[in-house]
Amino acid sequence: xxxxxxxxGEKCAxxxxxxxxxxVVFVQQMPANDLASAGPVRTEVAAEPxxxxxxDKGLRTLFQRHEPSPPPKDEDPAAPMDxxxxxxxxxxxxxxxxxxxxxxxxxxxxxxxxxAEGRTWQGPPPSEESQYRFGCSSIxxxxxxxxEGKDNDDFAFCLQTHDVSGEVWLLCGVADGVGNAAxxxxxxxxxxxxxxxxxxxxxxxxxxxQWWCDPKTLDRLSEELCRLLLxxxxxxxxxxxxxxVVDPSWQDPDFFRRYFFDVEDAAKQRQGRWFQTTLQAGxxxxxxxxxxxxxxxxxRLDLLTGGELGWQHRELDPPPPPAQPPGRRSPPRLVSLNLxxxxxxxxxxxxxxxxxxxxxxxxxxxxxSKSPKHGLLTAHLENMSDCGIxxxxxxxxxxxxxxxxxxxxxxxxxxxxxxxxxx
Numbered sequence: 001x002x003x004x005x006x007x008x009g010e011k012c013a014x015x016x017x018x019x020x021x022x023x024v025v026f027v028q029q030m031p032a033n034d035l036a037s038a039g040p041v042r043t044e045v046a047a048e049p050x051x052x053x054x055x056d057k058g059l060r061t062l063f064q065r066h067e068p069s070p071p072p073k074d075e076d077p078a079a080p081m082d083x084x085x086x087x088x089x090x091x092x093x094x095x096x097x098x099x100x101x102x103x104x105x106x107x108x109x110x111x112x113x114x115x116a117e118g119r120t121w122q123g124p125p126p127s128e129e130s131q132y133r134f135g136c137s138s139i140x141x142x143x144x145x146x147x148e149g150k151d152n153d154d155f156a157f158c159l160q161t162h163d164v165s166g167e168v169w170l171l172c173g174v175a176d177g178v179g180n181a182a183x184x185x186x187x188x189x190x191x192x193x194x195x196x197x198x199x200x201x202x203x204x205x206x207x208x209x210q211w212w213c214d215p216k217t218l219d220r221l222s223e224e225l226c227r228l229l230l231x232x233x234x235x236x237x238x239x240x241x242x243x244x245v246v247d248p249s250w251q252d253p254d255f256f257r258r259y260f261f262d263v264e265d266a267a268k269q270r271q272g273r274w275f276q277t278t279l280q281a282g283x284x285x286x287x288x289x290x291x292x293x294x295x296x297x298x299x300r301l302d303l304l305t306g307g308e309l310g311w312q313h314r315e316l317d318p319p320p321p322p323a324q325p326p327g328r329r330s331p332p333r334l335v336s337l338n339l340x341x342x343x344x345x346x347x348x349x350x351x352x353x354x355x356x357x358x359x360x361x362x363x364x365x366x367x368x369s370k371s372p373k374h375g376l377l378t379a380h381l382e383n384m385s386d387c388g389i390x391x392x393x394x395x396x397x398x399x400x401x402x403x404x405x406x407x408x409x410x411x412x413x414x415x416x417x418x419x420x421x422x423x
Contacts, residue, residue: 104243105236108189111196114159119152119408121192123159125383133360134158134170136410137387141367142395142402151249153177153277154365154408155188157196158384163203163285170412171196173281176297176365178334179405181276182247182260186236188277191335194228195281195292203283212283212290212350222345225292233275233337241270276336282361284351286417291361293318294347295334298369300377301351302413304358311358313377322346353416360413367405368394381411 114121119138126132136156140146158172175191177184198221202211211217239245244261246253260270278295293299299316321333322342333343353359362381368374371394379390391407 121157131415134412135384135387138408153184154406156408156410170284172410172412174408176278178276182274187275191279198225199283223341226341226344280363289351296366298364300362302360356416362411365408367407370403
């Protein structure tokens with residue numbers, strides 16, 4: 001499957017000239033009459049039934065569910081979706097309760113209009129007739145992870161919201177709390193909550209239909225997201241230190257107190273080891289959107305170009321870290337107490353789907369992306385249930401085929417409209 005590290009849309013060309021070297025996600029505009037001469041896309045995706053879609057059937061038909069054909073009996077499928085019948089039953093999985101909800105720092109409330117399901121926030125599912133699709137799921141992991149007694153430090157979300165003009169936007173994301181950090185679970189949840197809040201505040205403003213390609217707007221959003229995250233993380237830190245609160249996910253409370261409260265350099269240890277998480281999250285509007293990619297994990301861009309090509313899936317490379325002066329180490333591309341607006345900005349990328357009929361994102365934590373034959377580059381996700389089926393199938397694979405880590409996935413997919421309809 002082809003990776004696409006640096007892609008640029010026509011409407012964002014000026015952004016590239018002013019920000020040379022930064023990664024931008026795009027779809028190259030292709031006139032409809034050129035599709036036939038473009039040649040087939042030689043990937044395993046193109047042969048799947050949900051790929052055989054034609055633009056003349058209308059967008060509503062394009063977003064209806066298409067069941068994949070079963071693989072040949074003598075074939076060992078690589079995609080975990082094909083192994084769904086062998087997945088561990090959901091009732092047998094450990095519950096993903098939030099062990100940190102009872103701490104003095106208080107609950108991190110779900111966004112308005114969503115419900116908390118385990119380690120996820122989920123908006124009301126769209127109707128079958130809708131042109132929008134989204135879903136998410138997060139589980140503890142494989143049987144090895146369950147037997148180790150590991151908590152689920154991941155978090156995932158998906159929801160539908162609106163901008164100031166009433167246009168629908170889809171938001172989705174995943175966060176992976178760093179396993180050897182304290183309060184990683186809360187950091188993952190704070191990251192998702194803060195991203196949702198900053199994007200929704202932006203959508204409530206009349207900032208123009210192409211704000212996601214405006215470098216000044218992205219600079220401001222990066223500063224706002226960084227400021228909100230540090231405000232929330234430091235508020236938690238102050239309460240935890242004042243009351244000597246132990247992270248419930250740590251198995252040795254006495255060691256936690258000695259290491260983070262009693263030693264001479266406890267403040268330094270807290271600064272370097274508390275509240276660390278990755279964050280991959282996206283916001284998809286009718287003409288484009290934005291992706292933030294902090295830390296490891298996986299991001300897949302889905303594009304519906306029409307004609308015989310149908311849906312195409314591309315894995316996106318993580319953006320490079322911000323440039324540093326000679327001799328100075330690059331800061332970690334993670335959410336942490338040391339987060340800077342520059343780190344956030346380096347991971348914030350505009351998505352320009354010019355020329356596409358539809359587009360979407362599939363995001364996953366590194367428990368998925370580091371699993372051999374994870375199959376997410378070709379897996380077709382249609383709703384919340386599909387996300388859970390995919391993860392449970394992956395978790396049920398042999399030990400050498402699944403990463404011993406938490407597993408989370410989120411996706412959103414929608415129709416795309418030309419820029420001229422919003423100008």
